[in-house]
Every structure is written in structure tokens, then in C-alpha cells.
Amino acid sequence: MFQKYLSVITILMALLIGSFGVVSSSVAQTKGEVPGSALGIKSDSDLWRYVRTGNAGTSQMKDELAAVMIQSEGDNWRAFRNGPLSSYGAYGLAIIVALLVVFYAVRGRIKIEAGPSKEKILRFGTIDRFAHWLMAGSFVILGITGLNLLYGRYVFIPIFGKEGFATITAFGKLAHNYLAFAFMAGLGLSFVLWVRHNIPSKLDLKWLAMGGGIFVKGVHPPARKFNAGQKIIFWAVMIGGLSVSMSGIALMFPFQTSMFSETFAMLNLVGFNLPTDFTVLQEQQMNQLWHGIVSLALMTMIIAHIYIGSVGMEGALDAMNTGMVDRNWAKEHHNLWVEEEDQKASPKPAE
Numbered sequence: 199m200f201q202k203y204l205s206v207i208t209i210l211m212a213l214l215i216g217s218f219g220v221v222s223s224s225v226a227q228t229k230g231e232v233p234g235s236a237l238g239i240k241s242d243s244d245l246w247r248y249v250r251t252g253n254a255g256t257s258q259m260k261d262e263l264a265a266v267m268i269q270s271e272g273d274n275w276r277a278f279r280n281g282p283l284s285s286y287g288a289y290g291l292a293i294i295v296a297l298l299v300v301f302y303a304v305r306g307r308i309k310i311e312a313g314p315s316k317e318k319i320l321r322f323g324t325i326d327r328f329a330h331w332l333m334a335g336s337f338v339i340l341g342i343t344g345l346n347l348l349y350g351r352y353v354f355i356p357i358f359g360k361e362g363f364a365t366i367t368a369f370g371k372l373a374h375n376y377l378a379f380a381f382m383a384g385l386g387l388s389f390v391l392w393v394r395h396n397i398p399s400k401l402d403l404k405w406l407a408m409g410g411g412i413f414v415k416g417v418h419p420p421a422r423k424f425n426a427g428q429k430i431i432f433w434a435v436m437i438g439g440l441s442v443s444m445s446g447i448a449l450m451f452p453f454q455t456s457m458f459s460e461t462f463a464m465l466n467l468v469g470f471n472l473p474t475d476f477t478v479l480q481e482q483q484m485n486q487l488w489h490g491i492v493s494l495a496l497m498t499m500i501i502a503h504i505y506i507g508s509v510g511m512e513g514a515l516d517a518m519n520t521g522m523v524d525r526n527w528a529k530e531h532h533n534l535w536v537e538e539e540d541q542k543a544s545p546k547p548a549e
């Protein structure tokens with residue numbers, strides 16, 4: 199009997215001590231560091247706000263990204279990619295095509311005004327044409343496969359279904375990755391071959407002031423081997439191409455570059471006030487956006503170049519096809535270059 203009372207008393211004592219413990223531990227919580235599922239003084243919303251704003255915890259994994267549970271900048275990246283980048287990129291491409299259609303309707307094909315001559319003149323040798331087509335061919339495929347990454351799902355999934363789109367995109371990605379190197383080689387070779395003809399000069403201002411003679415018949419501003427319009431294309435392709443190549447390499451070998459923090463740090467030296475402490479993942483996200491922005495801008499410009507180099511101007515394509523252009527075409531569009539070539543062929547005696 200006594201033993202029965204003793205065990206009841208023991209249980210009551212244990213419960214009492216236990217509840218004291220709970221009370222005393224909840225009183226002692228000051229920093230919210232409570233083991234188990236209790237939150238202490240930290241609310242759910244505080245905890246999730248902390249995680250949601252991209253803060254890093256601790257992790258035993260070697261991957262330095264693993265300590266961040268939610269990388270919130272990813273939201274901004276996705277919103278920009280699927281928002282302004284996709285929509286303005288599409289507007290740019292649509293607008294240039296529309297402008298070219300209007301231009302063609304109004305101006306028609308730019309003809310050789312003096313009519314084709316029987317004489318041809320060498321404009322681009324084999325190596326020039328090889329460099330051009332290496333750069334151009336790879337650029338076109340890179341452009342198409344890149345556009346597929348941005349817009350393909352909207353166009354191809356309704357036609358080929360998800361699996362079909364996945365197959366197209368997997369092959370497209372392979373082509374994109376490997377042809378990038380062909381583009382870089384073509385870009386480098388074209389730079390070496392043509393840079394000396396693309397140094398800006400006073401003549402370019404005159405060419406630009408006369409609208410390149412493109413809009414009005416019978417107007418032919420003087421030009422050497424490359425006119426101001428071509429020089430603009432040359433430098434845009436070189437600088438834009440280099441930038442696209444660098445951001446592309448950074449995307450291909452992820453988490454190894456800090457181009458944006460380094461570039462922003464340099465810009466800060468000349469008066470900007472840009473952030474420079476980006477995580478490797480933020481670097482990747484900015485690389486992706488920059489890669490998209492620059493390549494869409496280049497594509498928009500190159501569509502106009504392709505038009506003028508083919509259907510838009512009689513005789514232009516010969517320069518990159520056989521390399522031999524009609525002499526009258528050359529005299530109308532590059533008169534000073536023709537004079538230089540004639541002088542080289544049969545030098546006049548010095549006066």
C-alpha cells in the first residue's frame with residue numbers, strides 16, 4: 199500500500215519537475231535558439247524572410263552554393279529573362295524585318311546605276327571569304343539555336359510536343375556549344391584581315407551625312423574599301439562578338455569567372471557606383487542576361503546586313519561569293535578603293 203502511494207508521489211514529482219523545466223527553459227530563451235520543432239521567439243515569417251532573402255546558413259557540403267537554401271536573385275533573373283529580354287528581343291527582330299520590308303517596297307533593289315560592266319575586280323580573296331563564311335555560317339546557327347532556347351518552347355511544343363522540343367533543343371544545345379568555337383575563330387580571323395580597312399576617318403562623316411546614298415537614287419558618297427556603314431557593322435560585330443564569346447565561355451564553364459564584379463569595379467573607378475560583391479550564381483545569371491541582350495542586338499543588326507548583302511543590292515553578294523565584283527558596282531559604292539586598286543595594278547609614275 200505504502201509502495202503504491204510512493205510511486206504515485208514519484209510520478210507527480212516528476213511531472214512537477216518536468217513542467218518547471220519547460221517553464222524555466224521557455225523563460226530562459228532569449229535568442230530563439232530552441233532545439234526541436236519549437237520556434238522560440240522566432241516566428242515562421244521571420245525565419246522564411248531570412249531564407250527568402252538569400253541568406254546563407256551552414257553546410258558540410260563542399261559546394262559553396264549549398265548553404266543558400268533559396269537564391270532569391272533567381273526570381274529577378276527569371277523575371278528579366280522571361281519579361282523584358284524576351285519581349286524587347288522579339289520586338290527588335292520583328293521591327294527590323296518590318297522596316298526592311300517597307301524599305302524594299304519603297305526603294306526596291308539598289309541597282310548598279312551605270313548597268314553591269316563586262317569587267318570584274320577582285321574584292322575579297324579566298325581567305326577573306328573563308329573567314330566571312332566561317333563567322334557568318336556559325337553565327338546563323340548559333341542565332342537560330344539561341345532563339346530556340348528563348349522562344350522555342352512557345353513555337354515548337356504546340357507543333358512537336360514536349361519530347362520533340364526536348365530532342366530539338368538537346369541537339370541545338372550541342373550545336374550551339376561547339377559552333378561557338380568556329381564563330382570565335384572566324385571572328386578573330388576577320389578582325390586580323392579587315393581591321394586596317396576599318397579605322398574611322400573624316401570621310402565616314404561625309405558618308406553618314408549623305409545617308410550612304412542608300413535612300414536616294416544617283417547619290418554615291420565617296421568610300422574606300424569599307425564605307426562608314428560597314429565600319430559600324432565591323433566594330434559592332436567585333437566588340438559584340440567578343441562580349442558574346444566571353445559571356446558564352448563563362449556560361450559553358452560555370453562558376454569560374456567574376457567578370458561582372460571585375461567590370462563593375464573598373465567602372466566604379468571612373469565614377470560609377472555599381473555593386474561588386476556578386477555570388478558566383480549571380481555572376482552566371484548576369485552572364486546569361488548579357489549574352490542574350492548582346493546577341494539579340496547583334497542579330498537585329500545582322501538581319502539588315504544580310505538583306506543589303508543579298509536581295510537588297512544588286513552585285514553585292516558576288517563579293518563574298520566569287521570574290522569578283524562588277525567594276526561599275528565597285529565604282530559606285532567604293533570609288534576610292536577602285537582608284538587605289540588601279541594604282542596598285544599599274545602605278546602612275548611619281549610626279
Ligand code: HEM
Nearest residue numbers: 333334337338428431432435500504507508514515517518
Ligand atoms: C548569312 C548571310 C550573309 C550574307 C549574305 C552576307 C553578305 C556579305 C557581303 C556580300 C559582304 C561584303 C560587302 C562588300 O563587298 O562590301 C559582307 C561583309 C561582311 N559581313 Fe556578311 N553576310 C552574311 C552574314 C554575316 C554575319 C552573320 C556576320 C557576322 C556575324 C557578317 C559579318 C560581315 C562583316 C563584318 C563584313 C565586313 C563589313 C561589311 O561589309 O559590312 N556577315 N557580308
